[in-house]
Amino acid sequence: MSTEYWEEEIETAPRSKLEELQLQRLKKTINLAANSPYYKEVFSQNNITKDSIQTLSDIRKIPFTTKVDMRAHYPFGLVAGDMRNDGVRIHSSSGTTGNPTVIVHSQHDIDSWANLVARCLYMVGIRKTDVFQNSSGYGMFTGGLGFQYGAERLGCLTIPAAAGNSKRQIKFINDFKTTALHAIPSYAIRLAEILQEEGIDPQSTTLKTLVIGAEPHTDEQRRKIEQLLGVKAYNSFGMTEMNGPGVAFECQNQDGMHFWEDCYFVEIIDPETGEQLPEGEIGELVLTTLDREMMPLIRYRTRDLTRIIPGKCSCGRTHLRIDRIQGRSDDMFIIKGVNIFPMQVEKILVQFPQLGSNYLITLETVDNQDEMVVEVELSNLSSDNYIDLERIRKNITRQLKDEILVTPKVKLVKKGSLPESEGKAVRVKDRRDNKS
């Protein structure tokens, strides 16, 4: 494992130093934000002044900012800087309904962003001598320009292939001897398939590093990509509201994504109560920009569920690590007072080769009590032996209880007997009398 750093001093800074920098930048961020119409009003309503923040935990005095707030102040209500003179780029997320969320960047913001992406790529061993191909869509989607500017900053020979046209992607890989590729996980697998179709051993290319993100995936899928293409594949976390890519990224240990705490302040909250959760517990990721000047975001509720991985990373970086995203806080349900995310259930189920991938959680009221029923389809690998099945069922039940602290009723059902889901799977049906 490489112990080289893009910016050693900041990446390996002692926590106390890092937190000192965070506090200083948080104060500056709040001062800047106060120039935006939105935060001016929020601060005024909550009596936030520049003296309100004396320690990092004082951030809790400030209310959360949500996607709904951003849309309500579309397009520029959160812009704090002199957009007319200093704004150089707008990105927006493609809202499926209503107005998109809009982020405006200054040159400082673009430079800071490019530097963070370069830091991520360097961390996984990508160097200026690498050939970096980006199969993201470009334009407003931040995976395009975000990786483009970052890889150029690092000094890679970049190939802005953009999305689609798999045969051309493969031609570029072969002809330009691409060594590092950014792709969404499903597309990485597709490329391996096409290589095979074209009679090329997918492990024989010059590719050695893959950057995967922007799409939920399991560690099993990552391992599959690594095996298929003979590469190391690293998880990338980002979102348009936080620039795009470059927010958190795996190091070569592949054990959680380091969050760049010099540029982001991280909180994990209970999505129901808004309270801070202890390290290690799954909750909603709440983020504050610490190095964005044109449009700071404070305590932005990402709706992404994850947890902070406890302990130090052996790579030497002191910046905290988050686990892969465990789903959306919108998907959370509460049963017997416990917050549960479908991802937690799924995580257990995928470990059983006897199970298929289709499952359904049903919440019911039985004798005025909440009941949780987990139905899961058997795979082709499953036994017909009733005793075997019962043993598996009990095993699943026990493991689920360990994970979610509630004992569900587990039912193993025949393959194809649960409703097929098109697009986003509906995993939870709440049939309780009094939904909480």
Place this chain on the structure above:
Amino acid sequence: MSTEYWEEEIETAPRSKLEELQLQRLKKTINLAANSPYYKEVFSQNNITKDSIQTLSDIRKIPFTTKVDMRAHYPFGLVAGDMRNDGVRIHSSSGTTGNPTVIVHSQHDIDSWANLVARCLYMVGIRKTDVFQNSSGYGMFTGGLGFQYGAERLGCLTIPAAAGNSKRQIKFINDFKTTALHAIPSYAIRLAEILQEEGIDPQSTTLKTLVIGAEPHTDEQRRKIEQLLGVKAYNSFGMTEMNGPGVAFECQNQDGMHFWEDCYFVEIIDPETGEQLPEGEIGELVLTTLDREMMPLIRYRTRDLTRIIPGKCSCGRTHLRIDRIQGRSDDMFIIKGVNIFPMQVEKILVQFPQLGSNYLITLETVDNQDEMVVEVELSNLSSDNYIDLERIRKNITRQLKDEILVTPKVKLVKKGSLPESEGKAVRVKDRRDNKS
């Protein structure tokens, strides 16, 4: 008209100064190029050394480089710099057949390119306070990243809208108050139509400047765009082999495109003989990069037909101006010893409102003599009066003779009687016994 310049000293340099700079950069370029496998061989075969170039016209000692040469040395045979360490970006043209042409850039090259695009945009009055929306495709197509980097360099608030999704383009224009838009001409007209469909007066938007290029169009189309959208529309000339956009661009006089001669050496040649043509004559544009380090191109035959516009421009810029592209040299034919381009014929025909847009040139042998027949469809506006039609026919014949120095046989035919062309129109049928 603005008399401000992005780089006054270089834009208004006396010709002698400019040519001095060109000579110095040409020598440097040839020294650099000698490091590429391709030019090393070309120079060696033609006894070109660094002493071969004493004056600018010594460039004629060096053979032309063609697209065929580039493809034959695909992908990196023309790379002169240390691509592994210093290469930061690859662009390629999407060849419809065979290998694409590939251009590799260093950081210097990207910076120089961005500066030239900024110079173009500044020339037409775009300032850092403008909101610049780019409806180009991004990725390998240079209109995307080329204008992105240039407009950011200028300090505009950029909107990397990318191609397609017209309703979203219009939403951006309205919501972000876009003042400058880059679009291909047909798409600019399409946007005006969609604005109308949505009940928005196309002249009522905040748009004031359009940058149009990448697609052949007439001055009539430009005027139509200006009128429809209530903007000024400026022609842009560029090609991937010469970076992309930023090569030549109209100033606010809209009378030819200034060619940035500090970065490009321009020749206009007879496509048949390769000889230099006098100023003002239409021929093939041949270009040499003067400020590209990773992959210089020397005497590149663009296959684009144009002419140098004689005389000085009142904007104060001393860099030569070229006329809009008159077609492709591949389309040229020779009759009675004269080089003729279909565009020359078309230019005359479009001036007659009585004519439609479909025409066909047929070359025949009659009594061992070359004959040129121009058939052109009448429009709905045409008269039924034979005397009127005969007068028009004679008028067209006379004007064509003035333009091409050959007297064609002109036939006016009914609308719809010529073969409909799908895609690229076949304008010339050569039925001569001995095609020259």
